Amino acid sequence: RLVAQLDRLAASLDGVVGYVVTDLTTGERVAAWLEREAFPTASAIKLAVLYELLAQADAGTLTLDTPTPVNRAR
Numbered sequence: 001r002l003v004a005q006l007d008r009l010a011a012s013l014d015g016v017v018g019y020v021v022t023d024l025t026t027g028e029r030v031a032a033w034l035e036r037e038a039f040p041t042a043s044a045i046k047l048a049v050l051y052e053l054l055a056q057a058d059a060g061t062l063t064l065d066t067p068t069p070v071n072r073a074r
Contacts, residue, residue: 003031010034 002021010017010033018034056062 006031007033 006019006021010019016034016037016039018037018039019032020029020035021031022029053062053064057064062068
């Protein structure tokens with residue numbers, strides 16, 4: 001049912017979407033749509049950066065109200 005619903009949603013969008021769903025416990029690929037297409041990351045990469053920023057703030061390794069220079073050596 002999940003695969004059918006994902007495929008239906010992807011096909012109905014006004015635009016192009018691609019995805020791969022993988023079971024992280026087994027590594028089994030559950031579903032994929034346009035998995036071989038290249039997509040520009042555009043603003044989507046910012047979500048991962050923001051997530052990491054908030055995770056580090058939650059862990060107490062940085063504060064959100066203090067400017068911090070980017071260490072390009074990392």
